[in-house]
Amino acid sequence: MAQTAGNSPGDLVYAELLARPGEQFPQPRLEPVRRVAELLGDPQNSYPVILLTGTNGKTSTSRLTESLLRALGLRTGLFTSPQLERFNERIIIDGEPIGDDTLALVWADTKPYVEMVDAELAVADEPPLTFFEVMTVLAYAAFADAPIEVAVMEVGMGGEWDATNIVAAAVSVFTPIDLDHVDRLGRTIAEIATTKAGIIAAGGDVVTSRQTSEALDILAVRAHALHDPLLVEGTDFAVMSSTMAVGGQVISLRGLSGTAYEDVMLPLYGSHQAQNAAVALAAVEAFTGRRAIVRDVIEEGFGQVTIPGRLQLLSATPPVYLDAAHNPHGARALAASLTEFFAFDDMALVFSSLDDKDTTGVVDALAHSASVVFVTESSSERSRSVSELAEIIHERAPQLTVVRGASLQDAVEGAREWATQGESRGVLVTGSVILLGEVMALARTQGWSLS
Structure with a gap:
């Protein structure tokens, strides 16, 4: 980043x-x-x-x-x-x-x-x-x-x-x-x-x-x-x-x-x-x-250990977590952790991916971890386009609702607003380390970051 x-x-x-x-x-x-x-x-x-x-x-x-x-x-x-x-x-x-x-x-x-x-x-x-x-x-x-x-x-x-x-x-x-x-x-x-x-x-x-x-x-x-x-x-x-x-x-x-x-x-x-x-x-x-x-x-x-970007709680109200899973192996570990350690009734993903990553494999691994995906792009020139991400998700996980963010801020705000509309909802930002850093900066600027 x-x-x-x-x-x-x-x-x-x-x-x-x-x-x-x-x-x-x-x-x-x-x-x-x-x-x-x-x-x-x-x-x-x-x-x-x-x-x-x-x-x-x-x-x-x-x-x-x-x-x-x-x-x-x-x-x-x-x-x-x-x-x-x-x-x-x-x-x-x-x-x-x-x-x-x-x-x-x-x-x-x-x-x-x-x-x-x-x-x-x-x-x-x-x-x-x-x-x-x-x-x-x-x-x-x-x-x-x-x-x-x-x-x-x-x-x-x-x-x-x-x-x-x-x-x-x-x-x-x-x-x-x-x-x-x-x-x-x-x-x-x-x-x-x-x-x-x-x-x-x-x-x-x-x-x-x-x-x-x-x-x-x-x-x-x-x-x-x-x-x-x-x-x-x-x-x-x-x-x-x-x-x-x-x-x-x-x-x-x-x-x-x-x-x-x-x-x-x-x-x-x-x-x-x-x-x-x-x-x-x-x-x-x-x-x-x-x-x-x-x-x-x-x-x-x-x-005393801290590992930023690994199921890190960024905000409590609503709950927003960050995880740096950007390949299928990491995404499978993330999906298992969500099942084992979290009890949300519903989860939204804020998702971006780089064009040199196995995006299809990541989507397959996370397909059953959420019901809605807010797709966006990071600032990286290697970031996949919103339309390309939406097409991949529609093809690999047609049961998921896909919301196309006009900007990173729109995607994050949309996911947070969605999470406030239910009693047990959470947001997970994942798919790209660059995306995580930019969401952390956004949260701090807007005053809703815990740190």
């Missing part, structure tokens, strides 16, 4: 990076990123890194992992993407987004070397460093300057050639692998898993959620070849139970150490979040030598 134009130091850095090739055009290469990092003194090698990839659950698992590490008393760095509202959200130092002045200082130190590598690429007739490549180097440099004691880095796309993969990860973490970005990563789960398995480095631990047999086989082969232990959910660690509770769920987990962590509050909804918590706990146990973690640390780490 393009944040509001401004003249703050952070806004100016963001504007410079936006002039580069965007995140939708990743380059399958690592050498230029390594070259910039080398010129900077290889800041990524000054602290251990936990590297996470997968199709869904990466951001949630990254945030849960970082929160547990911080509860252990470690000074942390967290790198995730995309942002919902401001670029600074992507680079978190000890629990707080990087400050504008700090960001500007790191960019001032980094920019000459970025331009040097751009010139080298031009001579080789290659594209300049991309937005994501530069942003990744900025994160590594900012963490070294802080300084931090451990970084949790969320892979952008794939793994093997992703810009984050210029480190030998202490722990390589895999959330569920499914079909997404098939034009870039491969058209089968095995092909996608092969690309993602490229983050596994010799000498580290490998932690993975439950996977399909195709994906797990690929990870096992890679881990075995590098003599790394492969630690699998359901075998080496597990979710023992999950019970709905006010504000989230109460979970019991079995860790790598064999310790049972029983009846811990997790302020997140959905069985997939319990699984993300189990993977995060296993990652932290692996990082700390597979020792049991004190219960107070678990409670603090999980209790």
Whole structure:
């Protein structure tokens, strides 16, 4: 999402990076990123890194992992993407987004070397460093300057050639692998898993959620070849139970150490979040030598975690929730959470989707979660048109009422007005991370946001 134009130091850095090739055009290469990092003194090698990839659950698992590490008393760095509202959200130092002045200082130190590598690429007739490549180097440099004691880095796309993969990860973490970005990563789960398995480095631990047999086989082969232990959910660690509770769920987990962590509050909804918590706990146990973690640390780490845009309550009257589901796997998890944790008689969707996403698959997954859909467009040039979205929904879910929003504001206001006309109605904004950020900004501007 393009944040509001401004003249703050952070806004100016963001504007410079936006002039580069965007995140939708990743380059399958690592050498230029390594070259910039080398010129900077290889800041990524000054602290251990936990590297996470997968199709869904990466951001949630990254945030849960970082929160547990911080509860252990470690000074942390967290790198995730995309942002919902401001670029600074992507680079978190000890629990707080990087400050504008700090960001500007790191960019001032980094920019000459970025331009040097751009010139080298031009001579080789290659594209300049991309937005994501530069942003990744900025994160590594900012963490070294802080300084931090451990970084949790969320892979952008794939793994093997992703810009984050210029480190030998202490722990390589895999959330569920499914079909997404098939034009870039491969058209089968095995092909996608092969690309993602490229983050596994010799000498580290490998932690993975439950996977399909195709994906797990690929990870096992890679881990075995590098003599790394492969630690699998359901075998080496597990979710023992999950019970709905006010504000989230109460979970019991079995860790790598064999310790049972029983009846811990997790302020997140959905069985997939319990699984993300189990993977995060296993990652932290692996990082700390597979020792049991004190219960107070678990409670603090999980209790303080916030994950914007994951069944986030934006407004209470009427209830408006945000969820970043933008592919079929994520949409299926969202639909299951709505059935398991919410008891609305009726639900409206405010829906938008980008043209490189499997919109049909998302609509199929959410078709029985609502009765009316307010379709709209985000500001992205890749946003599908309202008419195209309406046609897809009419074809795939003819039972749904489709309302075409003349604008984003009209769609949101229409959905909120619809929700006030019944006693147990809710609104869910979903389909695009860009859409979520713009609705959050709209709600704050109009004064109906809880935050």
